[in-house]
């Protein structure tokens with residue numbers, strides 16, 4: 001019988017420091033492993049525990065996968081101590097990813113904050129690979145300070161891509177260091193021009209940013225039917241059995257993590 | 273449904289012949305009023321019982337134990353569980369939905385289920401906490417068993433539902449006889465009597481027809497008051513066979529275990545950074561009613577409460593789900 005809880009082994013082949021508390025780990029799975037952008041994996045550390053993370057690499061890259069992880073507690077602290085060559089476990093991919101087909105011939109507005117840029121990098125790389133299929137892609141990304149920006153060097157390459165606009169903001173920074181916007185990420189939405197009738201918005205970031213980001217998108221005129229959110233809940237099994245990720249009648253691990261806002265907007269617990 | 277008759281003496285012989293072939297679990301009297309499952313042996317055979325009503329320990333323990341290894345898998349021995357009651361068969365149906373439904377089948381649960389033959393029995397009485405008959409149930413099994421026993425004087429009417437059950441009976445043909453109409457009439461009378469008893473015990477409780485609707489409005493004050501006495505021991509959730517929540521833990525060599533967990537515990541839904549979607553006792557308490565009456569009804573078509581009353585008996589704060597459902601229904 002197939003054991004759904006059995007991870008496959010993966011070797012840590014590269015580690016990139018992204019910021020003071022975020023690292024990207026490049027893993028080489030011992031067996032074929034593929035995913036749809038927006039799906040997540042359970043990452044297990046032998047004898048320590050498991051945690052869910054969304055691959056941040058392009059799904060078109062199949063030899064290795066990247067996961068970008070913020071140090072936030074017990075398991076992530078230990079993950080940050082990993083070294084090249086260490087063996088970890090992964091299982092998945094789980095959940096529903098971004099519905100790319102729904103976005104064809106539309107403008108795509110991406111709103112991201114902090115480590116929420118991890119899944120969005122994978123998503124962005126997916127769009128970029130087939131950029132002609134979309135009217136326009138706009139990335140609005142906010143971080144605490146210029147040092148907290150992740151994928152620093154990659155932004156330089158992304159800026160050169162046609163049909164892709166990038167706007168960035170930092171919450172605060174000393175005078176003169178930062179030439180782009182200052183303020184919470186939602187302020188960038190005042191600067192972008194979108195064709196509301198033909199746009200979708202994708203939001204991923206810390207809970208507070210998701211809440212205010214969604215509010216702002218609605219204010220600007222987005223329909224709840226055109227906003228996708230990546231919900232974060234406590235997870236254990238990742239595949240719809242253990243109950244931990246319950247959000248109203250849904251399980252975020254299997255019915256999400258990407259949800260159409262319209263589907264969940266009336267849930268009482270939504271922003272709790 | 274096909275049926276047979278077996279007298280008490282032959283029933284004992286039947287049980288004896290199964291010991292060794294299967295791990296057989298039967299009910300035994302725990303103290304004056306309660307029953308519990310134990311392994312049947314040649315020594316304790318003569319004290320084994322069918323039980324007037326359900327056991328104290330929830331049936332889920334057989335299929336989803338309080339702590340069990342999930343990686344790597346191990347195989348389980350063939351077993352027979354005897355004396356399972358109607359409310360527990362309904363529990364099992366609800367667990368099947370969770371563990372075997374959807375995209376993934378849980379291999380640990382599936383293995384345990386596959387290797388178990390269930391011999392259920394009609395209730396011949398009820399506890400003060402029993403309320404199956406007022407929450408879409410009945411005190412006798414109608415589905416979900418392999419074999420069902422309907423106790424009558426000096427023996428049982430034996431109902432055969434599954435192929436597995438039929439094989440077991442066929443292998444021991446000589447112990448069984450044809451049923452006669454008198455047996456069935458007697459058994460029907462018992463069923464009616466016990467159902468009336470359950471209704472009588474619960475005459476003070478009035479539930480709304482649609483419990484899924486009555487749990488929807490926020491009613492913050494009501495939940496605050498109900499949860500006030502709750503000491504968050506999680507006993508009610510652990511005693512409940514429709515509660516399936518678990519947490520996975522790791523040991524060496526990528527071995528994994530799972531433990532029962534419960535939405536009543538404060539840390540259950542906490543995420544990194546410390547934010548907690550169900551930070552208060554009343555939110556957690558309400559969630560369990562929403563899960564049982566509303567979400568599970570929406571996802572699987574039935575309430576995840578079968579009226580077994582275990583949560584009522586186990587609660588040190590004496591919170592009675594029937595009182596809460598009655599208040600919600602007002």
Ligand SMILES: Cc1cc2nc3c(=O)[nH]c(=O)nc-3n(C[C@H](O)[C@H](O)[C@H](O)COP(=O)(O)OP(=O)(O)OC[C@H]3O[C@@H](n4cnc5c(N)ncnc54)[C@H](O)[C@@H]3O)c2cc1C
Nearest residue numbers: 051052053054069070073074075076118233234235543544
């Ligand atoms: C679908 C999904 C995708 C995610 N993707 C990323 C990502 O790409 N990068 C990233 O840095 N973070 C991501 N997270 C958040 C990440 O899973 C948590 O930061 C991590 O689980 C925290 O674990 P910890 O043991 O270090 O924290 P602690 O606070 O010490 O956690 C203790 C326990 O609580 C549970 N827990 C706490 N927070 C979470 C949580 N948010 N989700 C699930 N379980 C939790 C864990 O089971 C853990 O055992 C994602 C979360 C989800 C649900």
Ligand code: SF4
Nearest residue numbers: 325326359395402404
């Ligand atoms: S709740 Fe009903 S089925 Fe369960 S033991 Fe009590 S009387 Fe029997």
Ligand code: SF4
Nearest residue numbers: 512577578580581583
């Ligand atoms: S909620 Fe209580 S009465 Fe209902 S099935 Fe669970 S333990 Fe039994």
Ligand code: FES
Nearest residue numbers: 238241242243253
């Ligand atoms: S994480 Fe276990 S059900 Fe979603």
